[in-house]
Amino acid sequence: MKVMLVNGSPHKYGCTNRALEEVARALEADGVEAEIFWIGAEPQGGCVACGACGKTGDCAFGEVVNEFRARAAEADGFVFGAPVHYAHAASSLLGFMDRLFYSNGRAGRPNVLAHKPAAAVASARRAGTTASLDDINKFFTISQMPIVSSFYWNNVHGATPADVERDEEGLSVMRQLGHNMAWMLKCIEAGRAAGVEPVAEPRAWTNFIR
Template structure:
């Protein structure tokens, strides 16, 4: 089993990464492979609604988004982490996820996210974590992904990676998140071995909006 963790901070070794390291270390202790993917320090724009992914099966902007999607195909679970900027998750991560999830499963390519457990992790100096938590979780709930919880919201506090060490409860929350992720992955694995298949899509699914 393997979990891919995404560091959506512009700082490769900052607070968000420290939180993800705690999750990754605990996953490894549970026998689960864990790999942290850094999206980089350059600005990442969101989806421009060009429709190119419907033809290519990937985003037309060939950057970290397409690179991570290839890795995601071989992962069994995900953790997306971000710092809080102005009481919302960092814009670069949201742009990254916009394109990643929108291009997923297009043009006959496999859906690499459906039915795989996922979790959000947020870091902040002080506030805005729960609003940012909601930002990221919405990607999972529209993508048929079971959301993994901890014993508290998956938040950690500090202004530097060194300060994170003082948030003992936050670090414990990260460890509990990893153990819950492991438990859910093992449950899914056991179900698959018992012949339990993922739920089928509704063949009569019809997309509507509010004016028709």
């Protein structure tokens, strides 16, 4: 089993990475492989609805998105982490996720996200973490991805990684999140071994006026 942890911060080794490292350690202690994937320091724009992914299966503007989606096919679960900017999740992560989730499963490509557990992690100096978690969690709830939680909201506090080291409660939340993710993955594996699989409901498309 493998979990991919997405570092959506422009700083590769900043506070968000430190939080994800703690989740990864707990996963690995429970026998689950963990890999941190950094989206990079370049700005990540959102989806422009160009329709290219519907023809090719790839995002026309996203080498990083396309690389991650290819690697995500081998993952069993995901953690998406972001710093808080202006009381919301960093726009680079949200832009990355916009294009990842919109292009996923198009043009005959396999859906590499559905039914795989996911979790959101936020890092802030002070405030805005719960709003940021809500930003990220909405991607999961529209994509049939079970959400993994901890015993508190999945956030850490600090202006530097050294500050995060002093956030004992925040780091314990990260460890519990890793343990809970490992437990859910093992439950899903046991269910599949017993013949339990998701049921697909035919999709109906409407809007608010017809």
